[in-house]
Amino acid sequence: MTSQDAISRRSAVTAVAASAALLPLAGLSLAHAATDGPAFLHGVASGDPLPDGVLLWTRVTPSPDAVPGSGRGPAVEVTWEVSEAEDFATVVAHGRVKATVDADHTVKADVRGLRPGTAYSYRFAAGDAVSPVGRTRTAPAHNTSDGNVRFGVVSCANWEAGFFSAYRHLAARRDVDAVLHLGDYLYEYPAGTYPAAKYGVRRHSPAREIVTLADYRVRHGNHHTDADLRALHAAHPVIAIWDDHEFANDAWSGGAENHTPGTEGEWAARVAAAKQAYFEWMPVRPSTAGTTYRRLHFGSLAELHLLDLRSFRSQQVTAGSGSVDDPDRTITGRAQLDWLKAGLATSSARWKLVGTSVMISPFAFGALPAQLLKPLAELVGLPNEGIAPIVDQWDGYTDDRRELLGHLRERSIDNTVFLTGDIHMAWANDVPAKAATYPLSPSVATEFVVTSVTSDNVDDLLHVAPHTLSLAGVTAIKAANRHVKWLDMDSHGYGVVDVTAERTQMDYFTISDKTDPNATTSWARSYRTQSGTQRLERADQPVR
Structure with a gap:
């Protein structure tokens, strides 16, 4: 498990499944667009996978006026968690970071301590708002030569x-x-x-x-x-x-x-x-x-x-x-x-x-x-x-x-x-x-x-x-x-x-x-x- 106190960045499925994956994203935006509390309107992302970790990203909108590039909006604490289970029954890593106007309310978590070649689910939360769930995957172990x-x-x-x-x-x-x-x-x-x-x-x-x-x-x-x-x-x-x-x-x-x-x-x-x-x-x-x-x-x-x-x-x-x-x-x-x-x-x-x-x-x-x-x-x-x-x-x-x-x-x-x-x-x-x-x-x-x-x-x-x-x-x-x-x-x-x-x-x-x-x-x-x-x-x- 990794505590985040210092943030540094196989077959095809059906089109129906792809469309279903988009519904939480669209619904979340609509549900939170008119509220005063934090909202995750720009999705989630991960990148640069390592054998033991991956970078997680999101942007939180802390208030309706805090749109990208506005320079407005209060700082807000954002938590994140990672699980091998899609329902987050067991959380293997978690942490927190503050979203501020200095970074346009974007946040990153450089998560380590994960297992190589493994799929993970992740999500963020701020106040009562929970982000869409993202899926990511770590890189294979350094000595892995089989497979693809x-x-x-x-x-x-x-x-x-x-x-x-x-x-x-x-x-x-x-x-x-x-x-x-x-x-x-x-x-x-x-x-x-x-x-x-x-x-x-x-x-x-x-x-x-x-x-x-x-x-x-x-x-x-x-x-x-x-x-x-x-x-x-x-x-x-x-x-x-x-x-x-x-x-x-x-x-x-x-x-x-x-x-x-x-x-x-x-x-x-x-x-x-x-x-x-x-x-x-x-x-x-x-x-x-x-x-x-x-x-x-x-x-x-x-x-x-x-x-x-x-x-x-x-x-x-x-x-x-x-x-x-x-x-x-x-x-x-x-x-x-x-x-x-x-x-x-x-x-x-x-x-x-x-x-x-x-x-x-x-x-x-x-x-x-x-x-x-x-x-x-x-x-x-x-x-x-x-x-x-x-x-x-x-x-x-x-x-x-x-x-x-x-x-x-x-x-x-x-x-x-x-x-x-x-x-x-x-x-x-x-x-x-x-x-x-x-x-x-x-x-x-x-x-x-x-x-x-x-x-x-x-x-x-x-x-x-x-x-x-x-x-x-x-x-x-x-x-x-x-x-x-x-x-x-x-x-x-x-x-x-x-x-x-x-x-x-x-x-x-x-x-x-x-x-x-x-x-x-x-x-x-x-x-x-x-x-x-x-x-x-x-x-x-x-x-x-």
């Missing part, structure tokens, strides 16, 4: 662009050990701009572009009013890293494409505000404050290296510029790259998983049809002429990539798998030592890229039916990039990556319509890499 570990994988959830149905379908699965969120959990844009208002399904709150601490808190809080997002957090521990839109588009260490100091203040102040709100509202341990790079272990089967590719990077250069090869430019920063290299070299895990917010595989456009250049360039941040490389991804920082991939090859580090988001498309790639001579030159790793939850991709930008105009683009890109085994430029959805001693497999799932709150899901494609091969092959069916 399975993660849901998501990225790029733009509130205005669609509904979070992908989250609902992942929440309904009971075969997921945790969900990996690879960034762009929210977007900073003002309402009606991305996408244009006539294509959006709902509006941001606040309606303006978020810049201040209060703005970021309101935007985070608004996301937690979404029942699908709350269901995801209540169903599984979430392991999150950020990308650029948690701050501003194409962020780098000293600024962003979507930041104007003259009207929006100093970049450092905006970053500090965004990071404070992020660590308040996300189930990430405060011990990582200032960055999200960290390492989690899942027995001796898998080690997960999570990167922060915004806080330390050099400014992006002009696409097509030779400056992309400048050794003085970095996407990781020296300290983080050394940390990653050392971790990969010394890891005793069978599989080295690397959570990276932007694609590491090289990518050249090739001869694309003219009508595809503009939307594809918009997605990847290029001028409309479509000049390679993609300067916001590792293609814009080739010296860091050369050093990292060279390290994998020179040290004979096998079974490295990059898990990636950002680009609003699904990819399955070998990661070649030298793309120009692949497949004669070796592949040193593999990469699975998941598409967006809702953020616009090619068919959305062209306003055409999916898998029509984009098919020519897919053909051209694969012809110019022989290490790309599969590419879907139009779908939205999520991935499920399953790791065993013999192989790692990514199952790609799509949703039927991001503008339909009741969208269905279906399996699209699967790829796997067999242990020791550093290459992908197609799998005939998803892992059961």
Whole structure:
């Protein structure tokens, strides 16, 4: 049992069960919205599972005026408890923490003393109010090598662009050990701009572009009013890293494409505000404050290296510029790259998983049809002429990539798998030592890229039916990039990556319509890499 005096952060079930899981959340909000006492209106969450513990999170609304970002509301004591039984017949850990205005009335409990590889239920209470019950799971014991570990994988959830149905379908699965969120959990844009208002399904709150601490808190809080997002957090521990839109588009260490100091203040102040709100509202341990790079272990089967590719990077250069090869430019920063290299070299895990917010595989456009250049360039941040490389991804920082991939090859580090988001498309790639001579030159790793939850991709930008105009683009890109085994430029959805001693497999799932709150899901494609091969092959069916 752990006393909390110092707070630091398997098969699918039916849709009916998923809907039932949402009822307590919706009912609680309605029941408490008009009362004067404390209420839990933003759900519960857990994250960063360890073999002996997990981080728990919630936000309490102590009074009706204490809405996110308001700076109002009294401090309130919040208790928490953890049980292996859904009815809490036996409580194995409990504690208390105070929710204050300084942290926007969010609270965290870093619970330790739990059993490895075990499912737990947890809940919070304040006054007469009791939170929804969440479910979480600890990581396997360090010496565990049998069985499997399975993660849901998501990225790029733009509130205005669609509904979070992908989250609902992942929440309904009971075969997921945790969900990996690879960034762009929210977007900073003002309402009606991305996408244009006539294509959006709902509006941001606040309606303006978020810049201040209060703005970021309101935007985070608004996301937690979404029942699908709350269901995801209540169903599984979430392991999150950020990308650029948690701050501003194409962020780098000293600024962003979507930041104007003259009207929006100093970049450092905006970053500090965004990071404070992020660590308040996300189930990430405060011990990582200032960055999200960290390492989690899942027995001796898998080690997960999570990167922060915004806080330390050099400014992006002009696409097509030779400056992309400048050794003085970095996407990781020296300290983080050394940390990653050392971790990969010394890891005793069978599989080295690397959570990276932007694609590491090289990518050249090739001869694309003219009508595809503009939307594809918009997605990847290029001028409309479509000049390679993609300067916001590792293609814009080739010296860091050369050093990292060279390290994998020179040290004979096998079974490295990059898990990636950002680009609003699904990819399955070998990661070649030298793309120009692949497949004669070796592949040193593999990469699975998941598409967006809702953020616009090619068919959305062209306003055409999916898998029509984009098919020519897919053909051209694969012809110019022989290490790309599969590419879907139009779908939205999520991935499920399953790791065993013999192989790692990514199952790609799509949703039927991001503008339909009741969208269905279906399996699209699967790829796997067999242990020791550093290459992908197609799998005939998803892992059961």
